[in-house]
Amino acid sequence: MTWSRRSVLGGASAAIVTGLAPRPAWGRTETDVVIIGAGLAGLHAAHKLETAGLKCLIIEGEMRIGGRLRTLDELPGSPDAGGIQVGSGYHRLRAIADDLKVALNQASGSGAGAAEARTALFHINGETVAPADWPKSPANRLGDGERATLPLALGFTYGAHLPRLETPGAWLAADPTLDISYAEALRGAGASVEAMRLIEANLNGNTLAGMSQLGVMRAAAISRAGPGPTATIRGGSQRLPEAMARALRTPIRCGQVVTAIREEADGVTVETSRGALRARHVICTIPFAALRHIALEAPLAQPMATMIAALPYTRASFAYLSAREPFWKSDGLPETLWTDDPWLGRVFVLGENPPMLKVWTVGAGADLLDRATPALASAEIVARVEKARPSAKGKLKVERLFSWQKSPFARGIYHHIGTGQAAMLAAATQATGQRLVFAGEHLAQESSGMEAALESGERAAQTILTRY
Numbered sequence: 001m002t003w004s005r006r007s008v009l010g011g012a013s014a015a016i017v018t019g020l021a022p023r024p025a026w027g028r029t030e031t032d033v034v035i036i037g038a039g040l041a042g043l044h045a046a047h048k049l050e051t052a053g054l055k056c057l058i059i060e061g062e063m064r065i066g067g068r069l070r071t072l073d074e075l076p077g078s079p080d081a082g083g084i085q086v087g088s089g090y091h092r093l094r095a096i097a098d099d100l101k102v103a104l105n106q107a108s109g110s111g112a113g114a115a116e117a118r119t120a121l122f123h124i125n126g127e128t129v130a131p132a133d134w135p136k137s138p139a140n141r142l143g144d145g146e147r148a149t150l151p152l153a154l155g156f157t158y159g160a161h162l163p164r165l166e167t168p169g170a171w172l173a174a175d176p177t178l179d180i181s182y183a184e185a186l187r188g189a190g191a192s193v194e195a196m197r198l199i200e201a202n203l204n205g206n207t208l209a210g211m212s213q214l215g216v217m218r219a220a221a222i223s224r225a226g227p228g229p230t231a232t233i234r235g236g237s238q239r240l241p242e243a244m245a246r247a248l249r250t251p252i253r254c255g256q257v258v259t260a261i262r263e264e265a266d267g268v269t270v271e272t273s274r275g276a277l278r279a280r281h282v283i284c285t286i287p288f289a290a291l292r293h294i295a296l297e298a299p300l301a302q303p304m305a306t307m308i309a310a311l312p313y314t315r316a317s318f319a320y321l322s323a324r325e326p327f328w329k330s331d332g333l334p335e336t337l338w339t340d341d342p343w344l345g346r347v348f349v350l351g352e353n354p355p356m357l358k359v360w361t362v363g364a365g366a367d368l369l370d371r372a373t374p375a376l377a378s379a380e381i382v383a384r385v386e387k388a389r390p391s392a393k394g395k396l397k398v399e400r401l402f403s404w405q406k407s408p409f410a411r412g413i414y415h416h417i418g419t420g421q422a423a424m425l426a427a428a429t430q431a432t433g434q435r436l437v438f439a440g441e442h443l444a445q446e447s448s449g450m451e452a453a454l455e456s457g458e459r460a461a462q463t464i465l466t467r468y
């Protein structure tokens, strides 16, 4: 069965229980499957299981649905803080959106924040440089063969020198000698120290040394398999999980935080902030960076235990800024500001009406923002954007600082394959568990991001269904 409109109208409306509802007397409860997490993985797994006739319950620690799809409706322009870009190869997501009449915007634009702008205004080594001036700028300290390459293109340029995976799933059985750090791979491809410093400044990870080359190769294979324009979800990414939740009969209990999970021979006990629950099976979609802080007693396969403890998650910290006017239109310079300043990382224009921008820092830069007081972080950001781009002077206000790794429900934005971890993660994605089954974007085999969450939720549901 698909996520049909009929199932929305015909079924009982989703029993989304928020913290405002009276606290039920739960105690020890029997249900077929408890699903931990109302993100894409948990919602999709619930749909598959309830369609097959199983009794499920979703418990969610936060007071809202969507997990790492989060639309900040309280800010001007309702920007997204989590996943944004819907790849052309996201077959599951596109089918669900279609069934649930959740519209996609075909043009994403750099306003999506995660989009890789093709050009930018650079602020490097303390100097602001327009793209045309970059090759000859004194701020350009790249090696001879690199000087003509824009800083934001260095990763792509050297990426072309990396070995290729034939298919998105080929990383699962890749030659272990390929599982070297991205730093080693770049050095091998001839990247200068300065090129590596600039690639690391705005990496989709924390450090070049801590990321496996295989993760970069996997991302390239996924994008080759699903080329073409990306889309965004109309009205904000969170609209999709909200629609998925409405279409379920499975109750969703928000504000119920899991504190411990114990697997026994005949079922699984889940300790929560509102008492214990018991189910024949549990699907746990908590990101491993967060799960490693929760008591877990279960006969785990060794690769799963190792990955729960050690899978790295990218640290990113954001600031949302409003502008008195779209100043970027008045100076004739590119919209996006791309810097090696750890306080700024990249500054994307989110939109013109209302004029909003997003600062996107990663790794050590995200740590810096997170350690500063909000007042200091806001003052540094505004002063540094004004210095890099004088047309912004006096026009900016920080509306919100947002850090995923500060959230106990995420502790990072998404996983990457740590150096030397590919075989272990591949084995973890194939481990089926007994009564406790894991899902989430980190356990996908062939896709990434939102589609990965759906892929893993589907597999977890199938694993459980084979046992009934």
Ligand SMILES: Cc1cc2nc3c(=O)[nH]c(=O)nc-3n(C[C@H](O)[C@H](O)[C@H](O)COP(=O)(O)OP(=O)(O)OC[C@H]3O[C@@H](n4cnc5c(N)ncnc54)[C@H](O)[C@@H]3O)c2cc1C
Pocket: 036, 037, 038, 039, 040, 041, 042, 059, 060, 061, 062, 065, 066, 067, 068, 069, 081, 082, 083, 084, 085, 086, 087, 114, 256, 257, 258, 259, 285, 286, 287, 290, 294, 316, 404, 408, 409, 410, 412, 413, 414, 439, 440, 441, 442, 448, 449, 450, 451, 452, 453
């Ligand atoms: C900044 C950012 C940018 C991104 N950009 C993109 C993009 O452009 N394109 C793309 O495809 N993907 C992107 N992603 C990734 C995408 O958003 C995720 O892969 C996907 O949403 C993950 O879904 P999930 O169900 O696996 O996990 P989640 O959505 O994290 O769901 C897990 C759920 O478990 C809950 N939970 C955690 N701990 C507990 C607990 N103790 N008790 C109860 N509940 C708990 C959480 O609150 C959460 O709701 C991005 C993510 C981020 C953060």
